[in-house]
Every structure is written in C-alpha cells, then in structure tokens.
Amino acid sequence: MSGSKSAWDVHNLPDNSERTFLVTGGNAGIGYFISEQLAATGARVLIASRSADKARLAIEAIHSRLPQARVDHVPLDLSVSGSVAGIADRLGALSGIDAVVLNAGVLAQPQYSITEDGNELVFGTNHLGNFALMERLLPLLVASPGSRVVTMGSVAARFTKLDLTDLQSSREPYRPMRTYARSKLAQTVFALELDRRLRAADSHIRSVIAHPGGALDGLTPSRPPLRTRGRAEHLKALPKAVMAQSKENAAWPAVRAALDPRIDGGELWGPRVLRGFGKPVREKVPAEWLDRDVAAELWQQSQRLTGAAWKELDQAAI
Ligand SMILES: NC(=O)c1ccc[n+]([C@@H]2O[C@H](COP(=O)([O-])OP(=O)(O)OC[C@H]3O[C@@H](n4cnc5c(N)ncnc54)[C@H](OP(=O)(O)O)[C@@H]3O)[C@@H](O)[C@H]2O)c1
Numbered sequence: 001m002s003g004s005k006s007a008w009d010v011h012n013l014p015d016n017s018e019r020t021f022l023v024t025g026g027n028a029g030i031g032y033f034i035s036e037q038l039a040a041t042g043a044r045v046l047i048a049s050r051s052a053d054k055a056r057l058a059i060e061a062i063h064s065r066l067p068q069a070r071v072d073h074v075p076l077d078l079s080v081s082g083s084v085a086g087i088a089d090r091l092g093a094l095s096g097i098d099a100v101v102l103n104a105g106v107l108a109q110p111q112y113s114i115t116e117d118g119n120e121l122v123f124g125t126n127h128l129g130n131f132a133l134m135e136r137l138l139p140l141l142v143a144s145p146g147s148r149v150v151t152m153g154s155v156a157a158r159f160t161k162l163d164l165t166d167l168q169s170s171r172e173p174y175r176p177m178r179t180y181a182r183s184k185l186a187q188t189v190f191a192l193e194l195d196r197r198l199r200a201a202d203s204h205i206r207s208v209i210a211h212p213g214g215a216l217d218g219l220t221p222s223r224p225p226l227r228t229r230g231r232a233e234h235l236k237a238l239p240k241a242v243m244a245q246s247k248e249n250a251a252w253p254a255v256r257a258a259l260d261p262r263i264d265g266g267e268l269w270g271p272r273v274l275r276g277f278g279k280p281v282r283e284k285v286p287a288e289w290l291d292r293d294v295a296a297e298l299w300q301q302s303q304r305l306t307g308a309a310w311k312e313l314d315q316a317a318i
Contacts, residue, residue: 025104078129
C-alpha cells in the first residue's frame with residue numbers, strides 16, 4: 001500500500017493562518033525547514049529547542065525570507081525531565097496546538113553516555129523525552145479539533161528490533177548505530193500505540209509517522225544567519241544526491257503529515273524514491289511495528305522510567 005493521495009504540492013501549501021504548530025528542534029536541520037515551511041502557510045510556529053541563541057538565529061532566518069512570519073521560541077531540552085515537565089507552563093496562555101512535530105533528536109553517539117536523569121542519552125532523548133513530552137502536551141491537542149502528533153521516524157528503524165530486556169543499551173558492547181536505530185523504532189512503536197490508544201479513548205487526535213529519507217547538510221541550501229553552506233561541503237555531498245536529499249526537501253513528509261487533512265492516524269509517510277528522496281508518499285507500515293505486546297511492554301517501561309502517567313488517555317472522549 002504505497003501511494004500518494006494526489007494533488008499535494010509541496011511548493012504550494014494551503015493557508016493555515018488560523019493554526020498553531022509546535023516543532024521540536026526547529027532551530028536546526030530538518031526541523032528548521034519544517035518550521036519555515038509551516039510558517040510560510042501563515043501559521044503560528046513555536047520552535048521548541050534547548051538553545052535560545054540557536055532559536056533566535058532560526059527565527060531571524062525565517063523572518064529574512066518571510067517578514068510576516070509568526071515564529072516564537074519555547075525552551076525545551078528533551079533529555080532533561082524537568083525541562084519536559086515544565087513545557088505546559090512555558091506555553092502560558094496558549095489555548096491549543098493543531099500539530100506537534102516531534103522532530104528533535106540526537107543521532108548516533110560515539111560512546112555510551114547518560115542523561116542527568118540517568119537514562120542512556122539516545123534512547124532517553126529520542127524516545128523517553130518524546131513519551132513524556134506528549135503526555136504534557138496532550139491537553140493542548142485535546143483543545144484543538146482535528147489535531148495531530150507527527151513523529152519523525154527513520155529508515156534505520158526498519159533494520160533493527162527492540163530489546164525489551166535492555167531498552168537502555170546497557171549491555172556491552174555499545175553499538176552507536178544500533179542504539180540510534182532502536183531509539184527511532186521505539187519512537188515509531190510509541191507513535192502507533194498512541195494512535196490506537198487515542199482511538200480507544202474516542203479522541204479526535206491522530207498520531208502519524210513521517211520520515212525524511214536521507215538528508216545531508218551538504219545538499220541543503222544556506223539560511224543565513226542560521227547556517228551557510230560552504231562550496232567544498234556542497235561539492236563533497238553532490239555525489240550522494242543519487243540517494244539522499246537536502247534537509248529542505250526532507251522536511252516535506254513531516255509538513256504534509258502535519259497539514260494534509262486526508263492523512264489519517266497510524267499512517268507512515270516518507271520520500272518517494274527508494275525511501276531516500278523525493279516527494280512524500282504513503283508507505284506500508286511494517287507488520288513488526290504493529291506488535292501490540294511489544295508496544296504495551298514499551299509503554300509500561302516508558303511510564304516507569306519517566307513517571308508519565310498518561311491519565312487523560314484513560315478518560316473517555318478526550
Ligand atoms: N538527517 C537524516 O538523514 C535523518 C534520517 C532519518 C531520520 N532523521 C531524524 O530527523 C530528525 C532531525 O534530524 P536532522 O538531520 O535535522 O538532525 P540535526 O541537524 O542534528 O538536528 C537535530 C535537532 O534536534 C535537536 N535536539 C537534539 N537533542 C535535543 C534535546 N535534548 N532537546 C531538544 N532538542 C534537541 C537539535 O538541537 P541542538 O541544535 O540544540 O542540538 C536540533 O535542533 C531527527 O529526529 C533524526 O533522527 C534524520
């Protein structure tokens with residue numbers, strides 16, 4: 001079931017001036033371009049990121065192209081439980097969010113390291129941080145009819161399995177890419193389980209997965225003052241354009257997943273060509289990702305590790 005609900009033009013997005021989106025990691029890379037493209041629709045965009053300075057540069061870059069853009073920064077460090085717990089307070093009087101794009105993430109780390117909460121850094125940031133964050137943001141999604149969560153997955157998740165006896169990669173040897181891939185798979189399994197639980201609670205909120213394909217800074221256009229691509233960097237990356245793309249184009253699946261009303265919860269969207277580059281299309285969700293026992297066990301362990309109770313999900317009609 002791979003296809004493309006047609007008539008979606010990545011260069012001509014519908015007006016969203018009445019809507020509000022929160023993009024984690026909107027200060028850099030793919031998240032910057034997701035923020036820029038959403039802001040271009042007239043939407044209000046909240047860049048949730050840990051560095052105020054980087055967020056300021058991203059906002060300046062967006063304003064230099066879109067002077068009317070409505071973009072603000074919300075401090076968030078996904079690896080620090082206190083920062084995640086305080087997000088709702090920092091969002092102040094916001095009455096609702098139409099979509100949260102869970103883009104932020106750490107890539108493979110050279111060595112095993114832990115967060116200040118004692119979790120393995122990659123799993124702790126990419127999965128546990130997002131698990132706890134979504135519990136906190138749920139009321140703002142409940143308040144916006146037709147809202148959705150977009151989780152940024154990865155092709156890497158297809159080539160691994162979760163080890164439910166060692167989610168935090170504590171056993172030797174530490175393998176950076178395996179730990180990263182498992183963290184993306186955990187995010188994906190969580191996103192699918194969240195969609196099932198939302199439906200079971202009669203919620204209007206939907207949870208969707210997007211992945212960017214392969215995205216390289218060297219193929220990505222400059223966005224001063226945030227980032228300027230060097231000529232040597234560009235030339236070095238050019239041969240890889242046969243299987244990867246710019247971070248600008250890599251933003252397309254997540255942007256479509258956030259905006260296209262025809263996309264339903266539980267769907268997976270990614271680039272058309274070899275899952276590496278091109279316009280966004282729907283992909284078949286691998287059967288292993290839909291294992292409900294694995295999802296239930298991951299949910300339970302994530303609750304224990306984060307303390308996120310998800311009480312609202314137990315109430316009917318959220
Ligand atoms: N690039 C690819 O080919 C590729 C492929 C598959 C999936 N992905 C996924 O796409 C997403 C974006 O990737 P990218 O290539 O754009 O990476 P990137 O350029 O390294 O950007 C990562 C973003 O995540 C933020 N981040 C990292 N740790 C954080 C934390 N603890 N709290 C809050 N924000 C944090 C970073 O903020 P700082 O600037 O503060 O570090 C940055 O904004 C990730 O989820 C990644 O797994 C990427």
